Amino acid sequence: MRKLLLCLAAASLAAWVVTGKERRSEAERQQEKIRELRKKLARRTGLAKAGEEQKFLHARAAALLDRLKPSAQDRYVFDRISRAAGDLLEASEEIAESREPEDRREPGDREQASRDLQRYYFRVQQAEYFAGLSGESDAAEYVKHSRALYQQGRSAYDAGQYRRARKLGEAAGLVVSALERLAQARFSAPEPPRLK
Numbered sequence: 001m002r003k004l005l006l007c008l009a010a011a012s013l014a015a016w017v018v019t020g021k022e023r024r025s026e027a028e029r030q031q032e033k034i035r036e037l038r039k040k041l042a043r044r045t046g047l048a049k050a051g052e053e054q055k056f057l058h059a060r061a062a063a064l065l066d067r068l069k070p071s072a073q074d075r076y077v078f079d080r081i082s083r084a085a086g087d088l089l090e091a092s093e094e095i096a097e098s099r100e101p102e103d104r105r106e107p108g109d110r111e112q113a114s115r116d117l118q119r120y121y122f123r124v125q126q127a128e129y130f131a132g133l134s135g136e137s138d139a140a141e142y143v144k145h146s147r148a149l150y151q152q153g154r155s156a157y158d159a160g161q162y163r164r165a166r167k168l169g170e171a172a173g174l175v176v177s178a179l180e181r182l183a184q185a186r187f188s189a190p191e192p193p194r195l196k
Contacts, residue, residue, distance in 0.1 A: 026075065033082050034068055040089045041065065047096060053145045054092045057175070060138070061088040080185035084178040091174035095149070098156070098167035105162070113162035117153055120169035124150045127176045133183035146175040 044050075045058050064085040068078060127146045131139035153168030187193055 044092045057088045057092045061085045080181045084181040087174045087178040091171040094167045094171035098164045109162040113165045116166045120173045123173040130179035130183045135186045146172045
Protein backbone atom coordinates (compact mmCIF):
# COMPACT_ATOMS: atom_id res chain seq x y z
CA MET A 1 0.00 0.00 0.00
CA ARG A 2 2.75 2.39 0.96
CA LYS A 3 4.60 1.59 -2.26
CA LEU A 4 1.43 2.35 -4.24
CA LEU A 5 1.01 5.70 -2.47
CA LEU A 6 4.63 6.63 -3.21
CA CYS A 7 4.15 5.72 -6.89
CA LEU A 8 0.98 7.83 -7.07
CA ALA A 9 2.72 10.77 -5.38
CA ALA A 10 5.67 10.51 -7.80
CA ALA A 11 3.33 10.34 -10.80
CA SER A 12 1.40 13.33 -9.52
CA LEU A 13 4.60 15.33 -9.04
CA ALA A 14 5.79 14.39 -12.55
CA ALA A 15 2.46 15.47 -14.04
CA TRP A 16 2.65 18.79 -12.16
CA VAL A 17 6.19 19.42 -13.49
CA VAL A 18 5.16 18.54 -17.07
CA THR A 19 2.09 20.79 -16.84
CA GLY A 20 4.27 23.67 -15.62
CA LYS A 21 6.68 23.13 -18.52
CA GLU A 22 3.79 22.96 -20.99
CA ARG A 23 2.40 26.26 -19.66
CA ARG A 24 5.80 27.87 -19.85
CA SER A 25 6.44 26.60 -23.36
CA GLU A 26 2.95 27.71 -24.44
CA ALA A 27 3.64 31.21 -23.10
CA GLU A 28 6.97 31.21 -24.92
CA ARG A 29 5.29 30.05 -28.13
CA GLN A 30 2.74 32.85 -27.82
CA GLN A 31 5.46 35.44 -27.17
CA GLU A 32 7.31 34.22 -30.28
CA LYS A 33 4.11 34.51 -32.35
CA ILE A 34 3.58 38.08 -31.14
CA ARG A 35 7.20 38.99 -31.98
CA GLU A 36 6.87 37.47 -35.44
CA LEU A 37 3.64 39.37 -36.17
CA ARG A 38 5.11 42.64 -34.86
CA LYS A 39 8.09 42.21 -37.23
CA LYS A 40 5.71 41.64 -40.16
CA LEU A 41 3.75 44.72 -39.14
CA ALA A 42 6.93 46.82 -38.96
CA ARG A 43 7.96 45.65 -42.43
CA ARG A 44 4.53 46.41 -43.87
CA THR A 45 4.22 49.86 -42.28
CA GLY A 46 7.79 50.72 -43.28
CA LEU A 47 6.99 50.51 -46.98
CA ALA A 48 6.10 53.62 -48.91
CA LYS A 49 2.90 54.17 -50.87
CA ALA A 50 0.47 52.54 -48.47
CA GLY A 51 -3.06 53.14 -49.67
CA GLU A 52 -6.21 53.65 -47.60
CA GLU A 53 -6.88 49.93 -47.34
CA GLN A 54 -3.34 49.14 -46.23
CA LYS A 55 -3.36 51.87 -43.59
CA PHE A 56 -6.58 50.41 -42.20
CA LEU A 57 -5.17 46.87 -42.24
CA HIS A 58 -1.99 47.97 -40.45
CA ALA A 59 -3.92 49.89 -37.78
CA ARG A 60 -6.26 46.96 -37.13
CA ALA A 61 -3.41 44.43 -37.03
CA ALA A 62 -1.59 46.63 -34.49
CA ALA A 63 -4.74 46.90 -32.36
CA LEU A 64 -5.23 43.12 -32.44
CA LEU A 65 -1.61 42.55 -31.42
CA ASP A 66 -2.12 44.90 -28.48
CA ARG A 67 -5.03 42.69 -27.36
CA LEU A 68 -2.83 39.60 -27.22
CA LYS A 69 -1.43 38.73 -23.83
CA PRO A 70 0.42 35.42 -23.64
CA SER A 71 -1.14 32.85 -21.31
CA ALA A 72 -3.61 35.44 -20.01
CA GLN A 73 -6.37 34.04 -22.16
CA ASP A 74 -7.20 30.62 -23.46
CA ARG A 75 -5.16 29.14 -26.26
CA TYR A 76 -8.05 29.13 -28.74
CA VAL A 77 -8.79 32.85 -28.36
CA PHE A 78 -5.10 33.68 -28.65
CA ASP A 79 -4.86 31.59 -31.82
CA ARG A 80 -7.92 33.17 -33.44
CA ILE A 81 -6.86 36.75 -32.71
CA SER A 82 -3.24 36.18 -33.76
CA ARG A 83 -4.40 34.53 -36.99
CA ALA A 84 -6.76 37.45 -37.67
CA ALA A 85 -3.82 39.85 -37.33
CA GLY A 86 -1.80 37.60 -39.64
CA ASP A 87 -4.61 37.62 -42.22
CA LEU A 88 -4.67 41.42 -42.21
CA LEU A 89 -0.91 41.60 -42.71
CA GLU A 90 -1.07 39.05 -45.53
CA ALA A 91 -3.84 41.10 -47.16
CA SER A 92 -1.55 44.13 -47.03
CA GLU A 93 1.21 42.10 -48.66
CA GLU A 94 -1.15 40.95 -51.45
CA ILE A 95 -2.06 44.59 -52.12
CA ALA A 96 1.62 45.55 -52.32
CA GLU A 97 2.31 42.64 -54.67
CA SER A 98 -0.64 43.64 -56.86
CA ARG A 99 1.26 46.84 -57.73
CA GLU A 100 4.24 44.97 -59.13
CA PRO A 101 4.41 44.84 -62.92
CA GLU A 102 2.86 41.78 -64.52
CA ASP A 103 5.15 39.22 -66.07
CA ARG A 104 4.27 37.68 -69.36
CA ARG A 105 0.77 36.31 -69.68
CA GLU A 106 0.02 32.63 -69.86
CA PRO A 107 -2.87 31.20 -71.91
CA GLY A 108 -4.95 30.22 -68.86
CA ASP A 109 -4.46 33.46 -66.88
CA ARG A 110 -7.85 34.93 -67.76
CA GLU A 111 -9.76 31.78 -66.85
CA GLN A 112 -7.81 31.31 -63.60
CA ALA A 113 -8.40 34.94 -62.59
CA SER A 114 -12.08 34.53 -63.39
CA ARG A 115 -12.39 31.43 -61.20
CA ASP A 116 -10.41 33.02 -58.37
CA LEU A 117 -12.48 36.21 -58.43
CA GLN A 118 -15.67 34.19 -58.40
CA ARG A 119 -14.47 32.42 -55.24
CA TYR A 120 -13.49 35.75 -53.66
CA TYR A 121 -16.86 37.24 -54.61
CA PHE A 122 -18.65 34.60 -52.55
CA ARG A 123 -16.19 35.10 -49.70
CA VAL A 124 -16.78 38.86 -49.67
CA GLN A 125 -20.52 38.19 -49.51
CA GLN A 126 -19.91 36.53 -46.12
CA ALA A 127 -18.25 39.64 -44.69
CA GLU A 128 -21.40 41.22 -43.25
CA TYR A 129 -22.37 37.99 -41.53
CA PHE A 130 -18.99 37.64 -39.80
CA ALA A 131 -18.94 41.36 -39.05
CA GLY A 132 -22.20 40.98 -37.15
CA LEU A 133 -20.82 38.09 -35.11
CA SER A 134 -17.37 39.56 -34.50
CA GLY A 135 -18.42 42.19 -31.98
CA GLU A 136 -15.77 44.55 -33.39
CA SER A 137 -16.78 48.22 -33.15
CA ASP A 138 -15.35 48.90 -36.61
CA ALA A 139 -16.60 45.72 -38.29
CA ALA A 140 -18.38 47.79 -40.96
CA GLU A 141 -14.97 49.17 -41.98
CA TYR A 142 -13.69 45.64 -42.56
CA VAL A 143 -16.69 45.00 -44.82
CA LYS A 144 -16.17 48.28 -46.68
CA HIS A 145 -12.50 47.54 -47.35
CA SER A 146 -13.08 43.93 -48.39
CA ARG A 147 -15.70 45.10 -50.89
CA ALA A 148 -13.43 47.88 -52.18
CA LEU A 149 -10.55 45.44 -52.68
CA TYR A 150 -12.81 43.04 -54.55
CA GLN A 151 -14.06 45.87 -56.78
CA GLN A 152 -10.48 46.91 -57.53
CA GLY A 153 -9.73 43.31 -58.44
CA ARG A 154 -12.75 43.16 -60.70
CA SER A 155 -11.64 46.39 -62.43
CA ALA A 156 -8.15 44.94 -62.92
CA TYR A 157 -9.73 41.84 -64.46
CA ASP A 158 -11.74 43.99 -66.86
CA ALA A 159 -8.50 45.76 -67.83
CA GLY A 160 -6.79 42.44 -68.56
CA GLN A 161 -4.52 42.65 -65.49
CA TYR A 162 -5.17 39.12 -64.32
CA ARG A 163 -2.36 38.76 -61.78
CA ARG A 164 -3.36 42.05 -60.17
CA ALA A 165 -7.00 40.94 -60.13
CA ARG A 166 -6.12 37.71 -58.30
CA LYS A 167 -3.91 39.50 -55.76
CA LEU A 168 -6.59 42.07 -54.91
CA GLY A 169 -9.25 39.36 -54.73
CA GLU A 170 -7.04 37.38 -52.36
CA ALA A 171 -6.59 40.48 -50.19
CA ALA A 172 -10.39 40.92 -50.05
CA GLY A 173 -10.79 37.28 -48.99
CA LEU A 174 -8.14 37.64 -46.29
CA VAL A 175 -9.97 40.61 -44.76
CA VAL A 176 -13.09 38.44 -44.52
CA SER A 177 -11.02 35.61 -43.00
CA ALA A 178 -9.84 38.02 -40.31
CA LEU A 179 -13.46 38.89 -39.51
CA GLU A 180 -14.35 35.20 -39.36
CA ARG A 181 -11.53 34.49 -36.93
CA LEU A 182 -12.59 37.41 -34.73
CA ALA A 183 -16.13 36.01 -34.67
CA GLN A 184 -14.74 32.60 -33.71
CA ALA A 185 -12.72 34.18 -30.89
CA ARG A 186 -15.87 35.78 -29.56
CA PHE A 187 -17.70 32.44 -29.54
CA SER A 188 -15.01 30.32 -27.97
CA ALA A 189 -17.43 28.51 -25.66
CA PRO A 190 -17.17 24.72 -25.58
CA GLU A 191 -20.70 24.52 -27.03
CA PRO A 192 -21.21 25.30 -30.71
CA PRO A 193 -23.78 28.02 -31.44
CA ARG A 194 -27.34 26.95 -32.30
CA LEU A 195 -29.00 27.83 -35.57
CA LYS A 196 -31.87 30.28 -35.25
